[in-house]
Amino acid sequence: MELLIKKGKGERRQSRVSSTLKDKDKRFLWHPFTQMRDWQEEDILVIERAQGVYLEDIQGRRYLDGVSSLWCNIHGHQVPEIDRAIEDQLKKVAHSTFLGLSHAPAVELAEKLIEISPKRLTRVFYSDSGSEAVEIALKMAFQYWRHRERPEKKKFAKLTLGYHGDTLGSVSVGGMDLFHEIFSSLLFETYAIPSPYRYRWPGTRDTEKVKEESLAAMEEVLARHHKELAALVMEPLIQGAAGMIDQPTGYISRARELTKKYNLLLIFDEVATGFGRTGTMFASDQEKVSPDILTAAKGLTGGYLPLAVTLTSEEIYEAFLGNYGEKKTFFHGHTYTANPLACRAALASLELFKKKRVLERLRPKIAFLRSRLEDFYQIPIVGDIRQVGFMIGIELVRSRETQEPFDWNDKIGIRVIQKARAKGAILRPLGSVIVLMPPLVMLERELSRLLEITYQSIKEVSEEIKRC
């Protein structure tokens, strides 16, 4: 109370508004991936505005956006070019259906996407989220083999530590037991290939050995089951949500060779890795690999609006052509498919990649991050640091010698990000992996501050643990 009295009139009102908002949030809402009982106890953060690489809460505190507002922001917030593109489109039409009608923003964006994506990909199918894009990829692959008169090819191979979204199909091809165990009886059966997780590979941590052994395991699964396999689904170069598990160089090329050899489709889920996140427009570009199907979403609109795409080869597209009565149609679509505002935002974002030379400017910043991250090994609980471009995972462990992991109940990641929040950066961990995934436009000095905050936060938690 005393504190309140000392404040000015404006601040008093603001603090009242903020507590009302927080109370109402706790009364009316159910947040994703959140234990709501804990939420009730927390002093929750309510974001009011954002500018550039900063988020601002209703109390006027500013935070570095350290995870690109969940991996999707590219050019920062309130980007004049994207704002304007959406405003201009608003003056024409906010939404009209894509079922049986078309519009310029969707057509123009499709043309651009085909221009910049791996060369095999020539068709664009729109949806609204990454999960849907993957769901669509699975259904397309399944139906493709029907049309090719190979109906027995209806199963999917996947990597053990994959994440492809939260709908039942995308969960089926995911591998994160923690989130999905409870739904297991609702999921379809898949063949799992061990992810090339170097830090925890049994028997060795040598990159070449892990690569050899994990690819041998991949071939074994494909060789044994190819007759019933429709496709292999995987995140290329780095598995995001499992904890930023990077793949050895050559891994995705070999996955391409093997899927060709055993005659199944290759689906690359680039929902996280797409649009510059790994240093190239798509992760596939780094080894010049063309999958048969590619999904993208998160960064597509620069982090502005929900939009996703499933890109496919002409061969897959053509398999669905036929007489109306043959029912070869792809029976799938959503109400907001190809929303014009979202397509305009995406077009503006892609323009900015060129105009601001985003990828070119990324290179020195990626190198800067790599050199600075080395320092983190000075903290005893840092077990492994993984980086692919602007995707970074810092795995915390109880003991570096034994690699003993922290327990889920230690909430180690949460403790670190709470400290980071108090120091002015928003992060979101994946279990005991601290994730850094800044907007691509973050400048070196801002990156430096983000690293400093992260470093101090991990160090403080490390010291607390040593004490008890």
Ligand SMILES: *Cc1c(COP(=O)(O)O)cnc(C)c1O
């Ligand atoms: C986030 C993510 C998804 C799911 O996307 P949503 O838009 O959250 O449904 C799918 N695949 C990968 C690789 C992702 O990182």
